[in-house]
Amino acid sequence: MNHDTPLSPRPLRHVPDVQQRVLTSAQLRSHGVTAADTNARCRPGGPWQQLLPGVFLLRPGPATGEERLHAALMYAARCPAPHASVPAQPGAGEPHGPRQYAEAMVTGLAALTLHRFSCAPPLLSLDRVDVLVPRLRRLRSTGCVRIVRTAGLPEPEQVAGLPVAPVPRALADAVADLTDADAVRRLLTEAVRGGHCDPAAVVRELTQARLLGRPHVVDAVDSLVAEGRSVAEERLYLLVREYGLPDPVWNVDLRLPGGPHLGGVDAYWPDQAVALELDTRTPRQDEDAAWSECARRREHMERLGITVVHVTPRKLRESAEQQAAVVRTALTASGDRDPAAYVVVVPR
Incomplete structure (x- = not known):
């Protein structure tokens, strides 16, 4: 031959x-x-x-x-x-x-490039390709390949015929090797603004990777949470307009007359006593305490006859029509309920 x-x-x-x-x-x-x-x-x-x-x-x-x-x-x-x-x-x-x-998939910056992140570098400019494999695989990094190990492989997404780590995992693997605070912030912001994933999913991966002890990552996460809430609020405004829901009062605090503060809500329909809350919490260390406080406020409002609709950014992104139907049902059902307690509505 x-x-x-x-x-x-x-x-x-x-x-x-x-x-x-x-x-x-x-x-x-x-x-x-x-x-x-x-x-x-x-x-x-x-x-x-x-x-x-x-x-x-x-x-x-x-x-x-x-x-x-x-x-x-x-x-x-x-x-x-x-x-x-x-x-x-x-x-x-x-x-x-x-x-x-x-048992192998592209992760890190190469994966984000495949996911079409505009701020991720072109493939040819990368010195190496990060590949995610099970922890017990006997492999070593060599040449242009860096082996990244994990206890449990996520389900890969097929991009251009290649198995690619989901965006939250790819972000965590990319951020683990970045020291440039601006680069980290750009990646996390695009993940949310571009509709790739929710802040909670990113923070969960960053937490599991033990990256939240790095100051520049914490700062970027704070920006990410703010970005996520802003995007979710825009989707909520769009949902009300596109599906013909009555206009609520936006971003208000509810109080009993001369009494305690009931809590802030993202939208409130006074005539129907229906409140909507966007859940943009992220899985940080105080998650249990934050969830307990949210549940306590919700139960208090419901005892006063206020219907509370709980919506996540993911539901707004993936099933807007269904969420509009949930809100419309709550508004329609208000006529069958006993009158709610009188509350004072204060702009936030």
């Missing part, structure tokens, strides 16, 4: 071009290419090159960003062993497609 010999009589047209160019040593052997043949083709000036241990690019020249991603995943993945015999169908028994990347 010389350098110009075709790879195999078994065609690879059933897989994407990049998976024809980037193959592991096991895949090459399944096509009848021996280790000696591979080494010969990878000599200086040869038509192939080794990108990572056991992973080869079947062409000369610099690897593209897509090729680097596939190579990183193929290096880190737990691949099924190829069959020794020739399959009945072209490609049968070859670990192409999602199976070939089992």
